[in-house]
Amino acid sequence: MVWMAGMLLSAQVFAQDLTVKGHVKDETGEPVIGANILIKGTTEGTISDLDGNFILPGVNPGDTLVISFVGYQPQEIPAAPTLQILLKEDSELLNEVVVIGYGSVKKNDATGSVTALKPDELSKGITTNAQDMLAGKIAGVSVISNDGTPGGGAQIRIRGGSSLNASNDPLIVIDGLAIDNSGIKGMSNGLSMVNPEDIETFTVLKDASATAIYGSRASNGVIIITTKKGKSGQAPKVSYSGSVSVSTTQKRYDVLGGDAYREYASQLWGNSLPATLGTADTDWQDEIFRTAVSTDHHVSINGGFKNLPYRLSLGYSNNNGIIQTSNFQRFTTSLNLAPSFFDDHLKVNLTAKYMNGKNRYANGDALGATLSMDPTRPVYGEGDMYNSFGGYYQNAQATSDFADPDWRYTSNKNTAQNPVAALYQKDDRANSNDFTGNLEVDYKFHFLPDLRLHASIGGEYAEGTQTTLFSPYSFAYNYYGNTSATSEYKYNLSYNVYGQYIKTLGDHTIDIMAGGEEQHFHRNGFTVGNGVDSYTGEIHDAVLKEQTAYATRNTLVSYFGRLNYSLLDRYLLTFTMRWDGSSRFADGNRWGTFPSLALGWKLKEEKFLKDVHALSDLKLRLGWGITGQQDISSDFAYMPLYIVSDDYAQYPFGDEYYHTSRPNAFNTNLKWEETTTYNAGLDFGFLNGRISGSFDGYYRNTDDLLNSVKIPVGTNFNAQMLQNIGSLKNYGVEFSINATPVVTRDFSWELTYNFTWNHNEITKLTGGNDTDYYVETGDKISRGNNTKVQVNKVGYPANSFYVYQQVYDENGKPIENEFVDRNGDGIINSSDKYIYQKPAADFLMGLTSKMTWKAWDFSFSLRSSLNNYVYYDFLAGKANSSTSGLFSNMAYTNTTPEAIELGFTGKGDYYMSDYFVRNASFLRCDNITLGYSFKNVLKGQTYNGFNGRIYATCQNPFIISGYEGLDPEVKSGIDSNPYPRAVTFLLGVSLQF
Numbered sequence: 001m002v003w004m005a006g007m008l009l010s011a012q013v014f015a016q017d018l019t020v021k022g023h024v025k026d027e028t029g030e031p032v033i034g035a036n037i038l039i040k041g042t043t044e045g046t047i048s049d050l051d052g053n054f055i056l057p058g059v060n061p062g063d064t065l066v067i068s069f070v071g072y073q074p075q076e077i078p079a080a081p082t083l084q085i086l087l088k089e090d091s092e093l094l095n096e097v098v099v100i101g102y103g104s105v106k107k108n109d110a111t112g113s114v115t116a117l118k119p120d121e122l123s124k125g126i127t128t129n130a131q132d133m134l135a136g137k138i139a140g141v142s143v144i145s146n147d148g149t150p151g152g153g154a155q156i157r158i159r160g161g162s163s164l165n166a167s168n169d170p171l172i173v174i175d176g177l178a179i180d181n182s183g184i185k186g187m188s189n190g191l192s193m194v195n196p197e198d199i200e201t202f203t204v205l206k207d208a209s210a211t212a213i214y215g216s217r218a219s220n221g222v223i224i225i226t227t228k229k230g231k232s233g234q235a236p237k238v239s240y241s242g243s244v245s246v247s248t249t250q251k252r253y254d255v256l257g258g259d260a261y262r263e264y265a266s267q268l269w270g271n272s273l274p275a276t277l278g279t280a281d282t283d284w285q286d287e288i289f290r291t292a293v294s295t296d297h298h299v300s301i302n303g304g305f306k307n308l309p310y311r312l313s314l315g316y317s318n319n320n321g322i323i324q325t326s327n328f329q330r331f332t333t334s335l336n337l338a339p340s341f342f343d344d345h346l347k348v349n350l351t352a353k354y355m356n357g358k359n360r361y362a363n364g365d366a367l368g369a370t371l372s373m374d375p376t377r378p379v380y381g382e383g384d385m386y387n388s389f390g391g392y393y394q395n396a397q398a399t400s401d402f403a404d405p406d407w408r409y410t411s412n413k414n415t416a417q418n419p420v421a422a423l424y425q426k427d428d429r430a431n432s433n434d435f436t437g438n439l440e441v442d443y444k445f446h447f448l449p450d451l452r453l454h455a456s457i458g459g460e461y462a463e464g465t466q467t468t469l470f471s472p473y474s475f476a477y478n479y480y481g482n483t484s485a486t487s488e489y490k491y492n493l494s495y496n497v498y499g500q501y502i503k504t505l506g507d508h509t510i511d512i513m514a515g516g517e518e519q520h521f522h523r524n525g526f527t528v529g530n531g532v533d534s535y536t537g538e539i540h541d542a543v544l545k546e547q548t549a550y551a552t553r554n555t556l557v558s559y560f561g562r563l564n565y566s567l568l569d570r571y572l573l574t575f576t577m578r579w580d581g582s583s584r585f586a587d588g589n590r591w592g593t594f595p596s597l598a599l600g601w602k603l604k605e606e607k608f609l610k611d612v613h614a615l616s617d618l619k620l621r622l623g624w625g626i627t628g629q630q631d632i633s634s635d636f637a638y639m640p641l642y643i644v645s646d647d648y649a650q651y652p653f654g655d656e657y658y659h660t661s662r663p664n665a666f667n668t669n670l671k672w673e674e675t676t677t678y679n680a681g682l683d684f685g686f687l688n689g690r691i692s693g694s695f696d697g698y699y700r701n702t703d704d705l706l707n708s709v710k711i712p713v714g715t716n717f718n719a720q721m722l723q724n725i726g727s728l729k730n731y732g733v734e735f736s737i738n739a740t741p742v743v744t745r746d747f748s749w750e751l752t753y754n755f756t757w758n759h760n761e762i763t764k765l766t767g768g769n770d771t772d773y774y775v776e777t778g779d780k781i782s783r784g785n786n787t788k789v790q791v792n793k794v795g796y797p798a799n800s801f802y803v804y805q806q807v808y809d810e811n812g813k814p815i816e817n818e819f820v821d822r823n824g825d826g827i828i829n830s831s832d833k834y835i836y837q838k839p840a841a842d843f844l845m846g847l848t849s850k851m852t853w854k855a856w857d858f859s860f861s862l863r864s865s866l867n868n869y870v871y872y873d874f875l876a877g878k879a880n881s882s883t884s885g886l887f888s889n890m891a892y893t894n895t896t897p898e899a900i901e902l903g904f905t906g907k908g909d910y911y912m913s914d915y916f917v918r919n920a921s922f923l924r925c926d927n928i929t930l931g932y933s934f935k936n937v938l939k940g941q942t943y944n945g946f947n948g949r950i951y952a953t954c955q956n957p958f959i960i961s962g963y964e965g966l967d968p969e970v971k972s973g974i975d976s977n978p979y980p981r982a983v984t985f986l987l988g989v990s991l992q993f
Contacts, residue, residue, distance in 0.1 A: 019057040022083035024048045024067060030613035032087055032688055034743035035069040040076065045745050069688070099203045099224050101173075101213035102454075102498055102560070103513060109566065111574040111598035111621055112210030113679050113696050115139070115736070117202040123850045123859035125927030126245065126955040126986055127196040128296075128319060128328075129188075130225065131156060136846030136863035136926060138204050139696070139734035139754035141221075144971040146188070147978035150294075150319040151328030151359060153188030155971040158206055158221030159698060160730040160758045160840065162675045164777070164792055165722070166706045167631035170204075170221040171214055175351045177438040177458040177494060178214075180521055184488040185464030186359050186430030193355040193434040193462075195315040195332040197241060197298040200228045206734075207698060208625025208677035209598035215578035216556055216592070219627040219675040219702065227351065229336050230302040230309035240299045243988030247292045247322050250956060250983040251966055252285050253874065255894050258375040264900065265886070274887050278376035287379055287420050288370055292320035292982070308339045322982045325423045326362035330355060342446070349440040354433075357464075361428040365417065365476075367977050371874070372416035374892040379420050390473035392421035395891040415891035417475035425474035432464035454515075455497040463489045472534055480540040484529025494519045498560070511564035518558070524551035554635040557581040572600030582630040582672070586638045589671035596625025598679075617685030617692065629673035632706050637722045640666045667722055675702040693737035700730040701763075725775075726765040728798065732758035747853045756844040760797040772831070774802065779974040782877035783911035789871055790839075790973060797838040799973060801871060804833055806915040814915045817908035836914045839973025841868035841921075855933045857951075861926040865969065870920040872965055873976040875899060879916075880906035898964065920968035920975075922961035929953045948991040955984040 024032040031052025038045035039059060048054045056065070059079045068074040072087035097104045098116045107116065115138050119127075127133050131154040135143040142157040161168035172179045172190050179190035187193065203224040205211045211218035256264065258281030265277060300313035315332040337350045374395075380386070381393035388396065395415045438458030445451045465487040472481035498515020526549040531540035560578040578594045603609055603618040641664050678699045685692040704724040736754040743749075765773060771794075778790030778799055791802040804819035822832045843866040850859040879885075881895045882905040904910055931951030939945030961968045965975045 018059045018061055018079060018081065019055060020059050020065065020079055020081065020083060021055050022053070022085055024052045024054065024069075024085045024087060026072065026087055026688065028613060030688070032069050032072070034690070035067055035072075035085075035087065036745055038066045038068075038745070039079075040064040040066050047743065047745050072688075099201070099226055100205065100210060101222070101224075102496070102515065102562070103500065105564070108602070108617075108619070109564070109572060109600070110210075111572050111600040112205065112623055113140075113207035113621070113681055113698070113734075114210050115204045115206070115694075117204070119196070119199060119202075120848075120850065120859075121949075121990070122852075122857045122931060122951075123848055123861065123927075123929060124196075125861060125929065125953055126243075126984060128317065129154070130191040130194045130196050130199060131189075133196055133199065134202060134204075134223075136861060137752075137754070137848070138202075138846075139694075139736040140206055140732075140756050140758075141204060142756075142841070142844055144969055145981065146971060148322065148981040149328075149361070149979045150321040150326055151188065151192070151330065151357065152979075153183065153192070156223070158204065158223075159700060159732065160760045161798060162219045162700060162702045162728065162730065163629055163673060164705050164725075164728065164762075164775075164798055165632065166629050166673055167217075168220050169631075170223050171211075171217045173214075173222060173224045174353075174436070175225070175227055175349075175438055176440055176456055177351075177436065177460070178217075178519065179436075179460065180490065180492050183464075184432055184462050184490060185466040185486060186357050186432030187355075187434060187462065187464055192330075192357065193332070193353060193436060194225060194227070195298065195313070195330075195334065195355075197300070197315060198227045198313050198332070198334050199225055201226045207598075207623050207679035207681075207696075208627050208675070208700075209574060209576070209596045209623030209679065212594045212596035212625040212627050213560055213562055213576045213578060214627075215558060215560065215594040216580040216582065216628050217631055218594075219629040219673065227334060227336065227353075228300070228302070228311055228313075229338055230304045230311040232304040232309050232340075233306060234303045234309075236301055236303035238299070238301050238993040239991065240297075240993075241988065241990040242297045243295065243986050245294045245296075245955075245984050245986035247294065247320075247982035247984040249285075249289050249322055249980055250959070251980070252289075253371055253896070253966060253977075254898065255285075255371055255896050256375060257281055257283060261375050261892075261894065264895075265892070268883050268886065274883075275890060275892070277892065278374065278378065280376055280378040282373075282375050282378060284370040284373050284375065284419055288324055288366055288423060289322055290324050292322050294319045296988075307341065308337065310338075311336045321362060321979070323362040323366065323423070323979060325360055326979075327358075327360040329358040332356075345444045345446055345449075347442045349442075350438075352435075352437045354435050357430075357432045357434075359430040359432075361430070362979070363422040363426045363428065366419040366422040367979065369417045369419040369422055371878075371977060372893050373419055374416070375894055376892070379418070388473065388478065389418070389421060389475075390425060390471060392418045392425075392473075394418050394421065394475065395889075414889040416893060421473075422475060425471035426476070427469040428466070429468075430464060430466040432462065434460065434462040436460045450503045451499065451501045453497070453499050455495075457495040459491065459493045461491045463487070468529075472531075477531060480531030480533060482529060482531045482541070484527060484543065486525065486527040488523070488525035490521070490523040492519065492521050507568045509564075509566040509569070512562070514561035516559045517556075519556045520553065521555070522551075522553045524549070526550070552635045553583075555583040556630075568605075570602045570605045572598075572602070574598040574600075576625070580628060580630075580672075584630050584632060584635055584637065585670055585672070586668050589669070592628040592630075592672040592674070594626050594628055594674075596623065598623035598625075614686055615684075616687065616689050617683060619683040621679070621681040621683070621696075623677070623679040623681075625677055627675050627677070629675065629702075629706070632670075632722060634722065636666075638666055638668050638670050640664070665722075669724070670706070670722060671704055671724055673702055673704050673706050673724070675700055677701075690740045690743070691737065692739075693735070696734040698730075698732060698734075702728045723766075726794070727763045728761070729763055730758055730760050732756065748851070750850045752846075752848045754846045757842060758840070758844075759842070760838075760840060762792055762794050762796060762798060765792065765794050779972050779976065781871065781873050781911060781974060782976060784909070787911070789912065789917075791835075793835060796835045797840060799840070800835045800838045801869065801914070801917045801973070802833050803836055803914045803917060804828070804909070804912050805836070806913045814902070814913065816904045817910045819913065833912070836917055837869035837919075839868060839870065839970070841865040843867060857931045857933070858929070860928045862923060863926055864921075864923045866921045868920050868968070870918055870963065870965065870968060870970050870973055870975045872916045872918050873974050874965055875902075876911045876916045877976075879904040879910060882906060918963055918965070920961065920963040920965070920970065922959055922963065922968040924959045924969065925957050927953055927955045928957055946991055946993045948989060950987075950989045953984075953986040953988065955986065956981055957983055 024035045035048040063079045145154045181190040205222040298315040302311035319328040440456040470477040470482040496517035500513040530542040562576040565573040601620040681696040774791040774793040807818040845864040847862045878899040881899040933949040936945035
């Protein structure tokens with residue numbers, strides 16, 4: 001008995017004290033560093049060291065060990081004193097499929113410059129619109145939000161702009177359907193209709209070898225969005241995500257307060273003020289800005305019957321802006337059904353999306369009025385005079401007939417308006433609806449499984465109406481008021497069919513695809529409106545539908561093909577060809593041909609590198625291709641379309657005057673823009689993929705640039721005409737790296753970094769032979785008469801600033817209206833202007849860091865732009881701080897301490913000085929997020945509980961820049977008081993049931 005008890009005791013001690021020693025390696029025999037070894041069902045475990053070895057004490061003989069590492073299939077092995085563990089590469093990750101034009105390819109077999117991005121739920125930040133998920137995440141891709149308007153759009157550029165007047169926007173393809181990227185009233189762009197929570201992956205095609213299969217509209221790259229889908233045989237799963245956020249201003253303009261203004265006015269005029277100042281001290285920015293609260297909700301159900309995966313989602317966002325009255329609401333729903341038949345030989349994919357958007361726009365004039373309004377005046381006026389303005393204070397002028405019993409005051413239109421009244425006396429709303437549907441059918445032939453036929457038909461219908469109501473007490477439409485409505489409608493139809501044959505014969509693999517496509521784009525709209533005399537009820541200044549109605553359309557017909565060839569799974573070749581016919585050009589120029597060729601070499605598979613275990617991937621890519629551009633401002637620029645004259649161009653017959661008709665300017669010689677791209681790239685990976693990345697160099701040349709230019713008087717029916725005028729080139733380098741520097745059982749750290757350098761230069765303009773020839777472009781500035789400070793000129797980047805060179809005194813202070821005589825003729829005139837900098841950055845960088853410790857996660861995203869320049873229009877507009885600048889039309893105008901220090905008096909063309917062109921380089925933190933994840937909450941015997949995560953995010957918390965303006969990130973290069981970008985604090989939760 002004693003002997004038996006001793007044996008049992010020894011067994012018990014042995015069971016408790018088993019120490020497992022093991023070694024983890026991959027299929028090549030390379031040790032796996034940082035593999036997780038856990039006792040199943042517990043949190044007890046360890047990780048493998050630099051040699052792949054591990055020691056795990058305290059294991060029971062009956063325990064099961066779970067061994068896992070990113071990129072490998074997890075293994076479950078019974079515990080034993082010594083273990084040799086072989087991890088096999090996860091085929092899904094090894095053969096990760098990326099979506100390309102009309103198909104997909106294994107990432108390891110891609111020959112073009114293709115980047116796939118799967119939004120990270122832990123570090124994506126606040127994503128109101130789909131474009132928010134791309135900012136700073138992909139090398140070569142620049143995303144600049146238009147401004148801080150709720151639901152606003154963004155400028156997206158891939159490898160710089162390739163056009164001057166035609167669109168520089170990338171082609172957007174959502175679930176196989178190419179989208180018309182132009183928005184309608186209430187919808188900023190084609191991405192607005194996609195709820196970010198529904199997006200599974202972004203794939204960005206950057207070089208011509210990847211984009212040429214799309215031919216038309218692909219010169220500026222392609223963004224392919226794939227939305228989430230259900231899984232066959234999966235029980236229904238319900239997911240919910242919701243958040244509440246609070247937004248406020250990050251920075252405000254520095255203008256004088258009431259006391260400071262009165263003091264400065266006394267310095268200028270002494271006791272001889274031209275008009276009485278008020279006694280108030282009104283911070284007009286306080287009056288229009290607010291702390292805004294917003295909410296967002298999204299719920300989805302996904303699962304699948306045996307042969308019918310499904311996913312249904314609903315989303316609702318209510319986004320209040322930081323300027324009072326501004327609001328954006330969006331309701332989205334998405335349905336995906338993907339049944340399969342005949343043992344998966346026939347697959348069907350049906351996708352349907354609907355979006356309803358409601359916008360309340362803040363009056364765009366309110367912010368400018370806030371910066372100009374006299375700070376000594378109150379928000380509300382006292383006395384009968386202000387009844388004409390709904391009780392708001394307003395600088396006013398009397399009507400001419402003082403004897404009229406209906407005599408009243410009206411707005412002095414040459415002075416600043418009350419910004420609070422501007423917000424509340426203009427009700428500007430838009431309502432939009434967008435429906436998109438796409439049906440895809442894929443059949444793999446029973447008698448020849450290597451051959452498949454794919455067909456799809458899809459379309460989009462969108463409508464939007466913007467209704468604007470001005471009060472009869474308003475500054476803009478005082479007395480009569482005004483109600484107008486602009487409606488826009490569009491529908492697009494697309495259908496394509498292609499066949500694909502894939503066959504492996506020994507060391508050779510071929511993939512041949514060929515097909516055709518047709519796309520139709522239709523758009524129409526009209527505007528109606530009028531004012532009303534509140535006393536007589538008579539209509540005032542009516543705008544009728546028959547005066548404004550329009551309709552337009554364009555069509556693309558395409559044929560395309562692609563050949564992928566692989567030898568020994570090491571040497572890769574891709575050749576594509578596309579022919580596009582566009583209705584936007586005349587018969588002789590209607591068709592464009594767009595070929596591409598790319599080569600790939602998997603260096604890692606060669607004998608001299610196969611045994612270099614530290615190297616997990618190395619592939620060389622070379623590519624060339626031509627893409628086209630026909631996305632211009634007019635669908636019929638080559639045709640003489642007749643228009644009815646306005647009231648100033650009528651012809652008299654007796655006592656009657658009749659409208660005349662004349663054609664618009666037209667050009668029968670218009671043809672495709674063509675962009676030729678050369679690309680060389682290197683993909684690499686080290687340490688079992690813990691470090692991976694790519695390096696690309698590219699050269700892009702665009703010929704036959706489409707641009708609207710001035711033409712000699714009498715040569716056509718307008719002063720400007722759309723022409724093919726020249727050439728443009730972009731070249732640069734891109735670098736991206738993903739790394740996991742630290743992996744332990746409880747802690748991991750992931751880093752991603754990308755870098756882009758791009759050089760843009762116009763190489764030819766055929767509108768003039770003079771070396772000083774240029775074409776004005778860009779937005780107008782606030783001073784001068786419709787003045788612009790940007791031009792396109794040979795030898796310089798597009799949209800460069802064209803200004804005078806400032807002269808400074810001995811203290812480094814600019815001398816007003818004193819410029820360098822650059823041509824030495826003794827006269828300062830337009831011939832002395834020169835190209836000085838450009839808005840586009842030379843360098844872009846993005847950095848994302850994500851750390852996880854047990855159930856906690858912490859992440860942040862940084863984005864940097866270097867050598868981007870901005871015209872400081874805010875200061876230029878305020879620069880005249882003399883008596884003439886502060887008082888005119890019987891009203892005072894506010895100014896800034898910066899303008900007072902400058903001391904300009906408004907002489908000459910001071911606003912054309914390069915002094916106002918500023919370096920606006922910046923480092924912006926897009927978001928900081930802290931989250932906590934939980935599992936199996938309320939788990940019981942029959943219920944597994946639910947999982948979830950709670951998190952807090954700060955969006956746009958800080959920006960580091962030497963630029964003195966409100967925000968250095970300006971898409972147009974003209975900083976003219978945009979809607980400020982807010983800093984936002986968000987608390988969110990996501991649940992999975």
